[in-house]
Amino acid sequence: MTAKLAIDLDRSSPVPLYFQVAEQISEAIRSGDLPPGSRLDNEIMLADRLGLSRPTIRQAIQYLVDKGLLVRKRGVGTQVVHGQVKRSVELTSLYDDLRRAGQEPVTRVLALEAVPAQEEVAAVLGLEPGAEVLRMERIRYAAGEPLALLHNWLPAGLAPLTAENLSERGLYELLRSAGVRMRVANQRIGARAATAVEARLLDERRGAPLLTMVRTAYDDQGRAVEHGSHIYRASHYSLEVTLIER
Amino acid sequence: MTAKLAIDLDRSSPVPLYFQVAEQISEAIRSGDLPPGSRLDNEIMLADRLGLSRPTIRQAIQYLVDKGLLVRKRGVGTQVVHGQVKRSVELTSLYDDLRRAGQEPVTRVLALEAVPAQEEVAAVLGLEPGAEVLRMERIRYAAGEPLALLHNWLPAGLAPLTAENLSERGLYELLRSAGVRMRVANQRIGARAATAVEARLLDERRGAPLLTMVRTAYDDQGRAVEHGSHIYRASHYSLEVTLIER
DNA sequence: GTGGCACGTTTGTCATGACATTCTGATGTC
DNA sequence: GACATCAGAATGTCATGACAAACGTGCCAC
Numbered sequence: 001m002t003a004k005l006a007i008d009l010d011r012s013s014p015v016p017l018y019f020q021v022a023e024q025i026s027e028a029i030r031s032g033d034l035p036p037g038s039r040l041d042n043e044i045m046l047a048d049r050l051g052l053s054r055p056t057i058r059q060a061i062q063y064l065v066d067k068g069l070l071v072r073k074r075g076v077g078t079q080v081v082h083g084q085v086k087r088s089v090e091l092t093s094l095y096d097d098l099r100r101a102g103q104e105p106v107t108r109v110l111a112l113e114a115v116p117a118q119e120e121v122a123a124v125l126g127l128e129p130g131a132e133v134l135r136m137e138r139i140r141y142a143a144g145e146p147l148a149l150l151h152n153w154l155p156a157g158l159a160p161l162t163a164e165n166l167s168e169r170g171l172y173e174l175l176r177s178a179g180v181r182m183r184v185a186n187q188r189i190g191a192r193a194a195t196a197v198e199a200r201l202l203d204e205r206r207g208a209p210l211l212t213m214v215r216t217a218y219d220d221q222g223r224a225v226e227h228g229s230h231i232y233r234a235s236h237y238s239l240e241v242t243l244i245e246r
Numbered sequence: 247m248t249a250k251l252a253i254d255l256d257r258s259s260p261v262p263l264y265f266q267v268a269e270q271i272s273e274a275i276r277s278g279d280l281p282p283g284s285r286l287d288n289e290i291m292l293a294d295r296l297g298l299s300r301p302t303i304r305q306a307i308q309y310l311v312d313k314g315l316l317v318r319k320r321g322v323g324t325q326v327v328h329g330q331v332k333r334s335v336e337l338t339s340l341y342d343d344l345r346r347a348g349q350e351p352v353t354r355v356l357a358l359e360a361v362p363a364q365e366e367v368a369a370v371l372g373l374e375p376g377a378e379v380l381r382m383e384r385i386r387y388a389a390g391e392p393l394a395l396l397h398n399w400l401p402a403g404l405a406p407l408t409a410e411n412l413s414e415r416g417l418y419e420l421l422r423s424a425g426v427r428m429r430v431a432n433q434r435i436g437a438r439a440a441t442a443v444e445a446r447l448l449d450e451r452r453g454a455p456l457l458t459m460v461r462t463a464y465d466d467q468g469r470a471v472e473h474g475s476h477i478y479r480a481s482h483y484s485l486e487v488t489l490i491e492r
Numbered sequence: 493g494t495g496g497c498a499c500g501t502t503t504g505t506c507a508t509g510a511c512a513t514t515c516t517g518a519t520g521t522c
Numbered sequence: 523g524a525c526a527t528c529a530g531a532a533t534g535t536c537a538t539g540a541c542a543a544a545c546g547t548g549c550c551a552c
Contacts, residue, residue: 014543016505042532053507055301058533066312068430074533075515081430082372082469126328184314184327190484191437191457209437209455209480223328234455238436241487260513262535288502299537304503320503321545 007050017052021060029069029080040070040078068242094140094148094230095170103142105170109163111137114156121153124216125224132156138166139201146202147236152228171226180225185217189239194231202233209234251279253296263298267306275315275326286316286324314488340386340394340476341416349388351416355409357383360402367399370462371470378402384412385447392448393482398474417472426471431463435485440477448479455480 098105117133159178211232344351368375405424457478
């Protein structure tokens, strides 16, 4: 059952060796070369065959175990997990998700303005009340239908955001390309009935069930970089989360 | 700014050294001895002071970085994150969550029976259609009010489950104590309006917004161990999720 | 005064070696 | 034939050593 998979290493590349190994194992799993349940060679043999040390191999395998692709068992070996794993653990925005699903999301910017932070917003962003924040309100469409009403607050001066580039790209994508490195996000997910205003904007009936999500994202340093309060049409959208226990 | 924290090691303990270190740093953060933003000693010094090697220290720190408690920066050092981090990444059940929140959840078992698996259930559990599965239906109360309607399917023979122990303990707790080690779970979260039957059971009005969650949990080996389809009263409950990007 | 460059500090990556722990399967005994 | 015991195999943990890369700071030149 041990699979012999070919792994090319480029020692001159700036990409770490353990990452090169992890990527190629991951690709072999995705392509079916390593079917679910198949066992990898043991770490010593792998290290030997690739001309690497065992810690490097272990780091590569650990990386994939953390992502839920592999399972280790002492005394047994390392196997590809049986169940198919949806990989949506990452910090993505609705825009990214839709793009990946092959949709072509469209965004209409309803509001984009610098305002003094209200008390509640200032608190979650860790700013002084009254500090300047960027408030935005957007509607996201997919397949020609309204999907979500997005409301965001950001500390001022974080990234150059205009109605134009917000129409064409997702907020997270823009933040990332402005050098903002998001690391942790808290999300609270709930549901409620649509108000008359929301119903009109989202082409639903008043009282229709909506999915609500309040999210605050933090960067490297633990500084809040984004706070959002979003509502989704429950009839058209659901959230997917994958949990991995270490 | 470097904090001198006292760490006791017990080399005779079966608890790994890196874990002992991680636990005590974690405790120092929780207790406030290491306030947000404070810097840890560098890895070499820490290793030296504790009489450990650098890889061991790194492993301890990495463990806490993965949990979102610490932040490393090359050329700078390791710091405690600024933002408060809710730690609900773990694989828990509603019952656990309520208990931790100081509530006293009550469960009423509506159904508990062995049935042949229908096609859809068999598919997600990775069983043959018609294989025997345990079907259960429960209502969960908190503070005297109905909170959720829980519907589960499990492969037969996984754990000795009776209406009695299900009334007194959570499903995940029972599974864990039966030796089932859950590792990965996929959750799909949505919302919809209550049907008349659901409304009656949950003490809501017909059409009231409900939060829906469909979850499949897998064990060590990637085998499905539980499939659930639950509905929550949106007026009384919301889900919290924390994402950490590596 | 300001910009660029060099330097020290700290984490990131990788190699080698050793022993402990745990699971599986085979062997042997009752 | 069934159960207990033992050996092999694999991952888990830990130590030591070395070099690379990135970040911040201070110095120096213009």
